Amino acid sequence: MPSSRSRLVVEARTEHAMFAPLQVAALALLLTCIGSGVLFAIYGVSPLKGLKAVFIEPLLTRYGIGEVLLKMAPLLLIAQGLAIGFRAQVWNIGAEGQLILGAIAASMMAIAFDGTTTVLLLPGMILAGMLAGMAWAAIAAFLRTQFNANEILVTFMLTSVALQLLYYLVTGPLKDPMGFNFPQSISFGQNATFPLLITGTRANASLWMGLVATAAAYIFVRYSFAGYKLSVGGLASGAATYAGFSSKRAVWLALLVSGGAAGLAGVGEVAGPLGMLQRNISPGYGYAGIIVAVLGGLHPIGILFASAIMALVYVGGDFALLSVGVPNAVTGILQGMLLIFYLACSLLLTSKIRWVKEEAT
Amino acid sequence: MDVLIFMVSGTFAAATALIFAAMGELVAEKSGMLNLGIEGMMATGAAMGFVAATVSGSYTIGFLAGATLGAMLSLVFATLTLVFRANQTASGLAIGILGLGLSSAIGKRYESKTLPGLPDAPLGPLADLPIIGPMFFQLDVMVYLSILLIPTIWYVLNRTKLGLTIRAVGESPLNAHALGMKVRLIRAGCVAFGGAMAGVGGAYMSTAYTPLWAEGMIAGRGWIVVALTVFGTWMVPRVAFGAYLFGSISLLELSIQAFGVNLPSQLMSAMPYIVTIIMLAAISRNRAFIRLNSPASLGATLKLT
């Protein structure tokens, strides 16, 4: 007796799909909402209430919007830098450490020139922070190009080392002598902090660094020869070798750019909401930046939106803790889910999936 | 002598979690799967193991629960990479992030609670031997199980048809597929084993090594495990040796203090990571050697037909 059954068939796409990345991100977001609804239900919270607390409540107040913008600034900077490397298959996962080094360098300047009124202090801190982030990433670039050491592992290890360096500095050389032995530096002067962006919020002008980085990344990816070379190397390393594009140069470029951007993010934290160097300067921005970069489809404009969403998840996690009593550990779970769903849905970027009915006897 | 006893027995205890996780990751990598989410799976295993052991009062249930959750997380990785053909690096990072979040959520209400800790294995007269006894025979049963795991994994990988199949799949999944091997199933199985072992390693941390749950207690050990497979150039004895080496380095802080040397404690805490970086560079430098020994398809996205 002939029976008919169907199966899923995955076929390669041959045409360019223009809006697919957007669809994939939207689908991933939808699935994350469903997943987090389930999570809220486990915690005994109505899913709709929980989702409202995470994704809507932060946007209802001026303060909430300010917090989202505040968290968006470092995520945007870090993700734009990382995406440049990811496109070239250079996996810097140590943005957290490069951020810490940027924060340390900027703080050292702020402390050294404390009491002065020079307007050049903040620009100097920005420069120092960027260079420090680059230098920290350069260690990984050097070890990868000269010793073939895996940059994923090295950048992670360097982050752990950076954390210990930070602990050492805030409990030792950079500790505020009048600070009752708290592990933190002196508070920075006015000329060492970013001006506020919106009054009544904590959002500050460091967001501009992120926006400039976005524009620069867009031009770099779309119009520059260096960006083209990185993309060839990432998509087909054999073609890059054949064309004569140096893979070592690509590693250096990718790590320096992402390290510098992360360093800037570090400056934004100590010269922004913190106003000092302390033990906790980042709630994992360096890792969340990886998610933002991937979620944004490694595209500068996509990353702009992705950083806003991720910032919302951060702030929303805090809101959910306060308003519905869900531990803010859900933030981490939401972030992980978002990335997992995005990766799963990415199959749609390269393939079409359809049901095929087949006749069998 | 006390310091030596402490160093030897301490090294075994400190390396146990690494051995479990590294042997599991080695099997996964031999099949071509580079799972970078070990840190998250160990953390989840630690939280789950602690909670399960506390609630049930049974360490066995704690380890089983840790292994189960670790395996489940790793199967998410397997699904992403094998079914959805996602990039292995990005998928591993995703599992790592999810696992850390999950561990923190699971352990939240148990933060700062403690357990009595896994008792020593009853080895009777052996444990009473002078010097040798406290060095080797006053350890808990998981330490001995981890030691047994090393030759077992070696035997399976190098002397059995299963091991041959795993190695073949890791060298060329396309050829393996053409010969009719169930490549996805084999890889998923290896990854699940790796996840379970990472879960056991994590549970060992929270129920035996330092019998308490604290967020972030895995502290990069999952990444050191990934580094160990490179350090050991995918050979079982070398990977195991690396795990013991790192176990002893993590004791350095305590023992150096015992000798009265005064270094910043942060430098000592950073030491395992610095040593890992140096070792990694020293081993990876020989490209031909790495290439000869690494599973040829390691980390590559699976494309069958």
Added chain:
Amino acid sequence: MAEPLLRIEGMTKAYGATLANDSVDFAVDAGRIHAVLGENGAGKSTLMKLIYGVVRPDAGTIAWNGTPVEITSPARARQLGIGMVFQHFSLFETLTVTENISLAVPGSLSELSDRIRTASAQFGLDVEPDARVHSLTVGERQRIEILRCILQEPKLIILDEPTSVLPPQGIAKLFETLRALSANGIGIVFISHKLEEIRSLCDTATIMRGGRVVGRVDPRTETAKSLTQLMIGQEIAAPAHNKDTVAGPAILTVRGLNHTPENPYAPKLTDLALTLKGGDILGIAGVSGNGQDALTRALAGEIRTQSDSVQLSGTNIGALGPDQRRKLGLHFIPEERLGRGAVPGHSLAENAGLTTFHRGLLNWGFLRLGARKRRAQDTIQAMDVRCSGPGAPAQSLSGGNLQKFIVGRELTLSPKVLIAAQPTWGVDVGAAAAIRQKFLDLRDAGVALLIVSEELEELMEVCDRIQVMFRGRLSGSVAVRETDIDHVGLAMAGDFDALEVTHA
């Protein structure tokens, strides 16, 4: 009449819009050697994958000894008694011969090595059971494949282009084995596009073209010409040689070229020497895996060597990279089109800039997108590339069309030296003829060319001189008209002295 061993009816398989197999009917009898003949892309490989259960058909039936069966996987195929010897071997380099075989054949390793010894003696397939595959020659690897097949005690063996990897002497040996197998009652399907081989070996031939069966003949009663007509559907004109061209001065000189590859399984290049002259085509013959890959990389600049080991018009270029060599007029067409010659996911416009950026496509480090698109458009027109335009992703083109695009791209900067590796591999007959003609036109225009190919016939047809590569060494050069296929074949097996007919 007895039921055939395998009967296939109405087999259809589509990949996207392309019908790789279009209601194919096909039958094989036990104890017979049955050829499947067709050019690249005719659907032979797809048909074999359907029989072996690697891919599933969209429609059609398979009968095994008269019973309808569904072959859902290679395991099912093997269970029925169908064995397959792949064109690109499915062996594992790091494992031993016995281990490789044990992955497909049940039984303990020690018992298996005995069976390997027995079977290899019976069918003249000598291999060393404990050797690791990476140390073996291509011919030995093929013997392992065949042994692995035989030990599964199949009733039908499929061989996909088995002779394309063998030197001529190896082919004769393979044929003896196949005849012995068929005498033992095993049915054999022999896939090839080489007519002479089929005429000397096979009892029946099924001819495929464009996914359909276009003929079923007895090859022994056909001529090569009639088979070609069936296979191609039209007559392909032999490329027009301008026999009067005289080779010009040396343009590229290689002397004392040595290189130890990073891949421990690849042969070392030892003391290579060759000269490329304007208006002259040098062919490099040899079984693949003898160092040709490293040689072309060293010439193109992907591998850097001692500066004076490669000289272009008197300038030492051994230490220069590919882009610098291109600026000096040395261009290279690699063997792999997707992933090396072109970035699969990039558009043709983006790929046009891959190797020609240094002339007119850059402005202060920024891309001139308009100029790049125009260059791609020009190349598409000049080479008659069938595609949807400069925006088409490279991976959407057929092998032949992409190769024409790549060849055209390398010609836009009017090279002085052109190096091509397997330029017609996997390319349809029409495109292959166009590419060969292009090379001859370039030669007549005074360009120095080097072609590396496994297809000896192609080299004999296009080249003026030939050198043979074996285990990382190069023979001296011989004029094509002073040698023949048999002598080049001996040299391919390592006997460089046999290269020139006059020496024999």
